[in-house]
Amino acid sequence: MCATQLRSLREHVRSLFAARVAGVPALPAALSAVNDALSRAPTAALLYWDDRRGPYRAAPCPVNEILDRALAALAADAADLLTGPDAGRLNSCGAAPCNRFLLSRGRRHWCSVRCGDRARAARAYARRARSQAG
Ligand SMILES: [Zn+2]
Secondary structure, eight states: OHHHHHHHHHHHHHHHHHHHHHTOOOOHHHHHHHHHHHTTSOOSOEEEEETTTEEEEEOOOOGGGHHHHHHHHHHHHHHHHHHSTTGGGEEEOSSTTOOOEEEOOTTOOOSSHHHHHHHHHHHHHHHHHHHHHO
């Protein structure tokens, strides 16, 4: 059940990233899923006061709230990325059928070395096939 909820949030975050990259409006269901996850648990560290050490901040993490806290933290990271200074660098991986996203830097179009190698190999194969056909 935990995995199902995490996977569901991942799909909604992917949908929001795809909408941001394509410059189209977000799906309302994806927005409410992320907002729901954000409001499940406070992500800010709370203020505590130790009798000897004095004040300190720490995130409360009772065992039974681990899933809610994980969902909230993931949703907060996604929301920060979508609204932060790196949002314009968000791109989908250029190596189909990969469905990951990356923050573009320079001429990088792939999420990983593996995807880059696969895309380059596919291009080389297509070039060879064209030159043999013609
Ligand atoms: Zn990829």
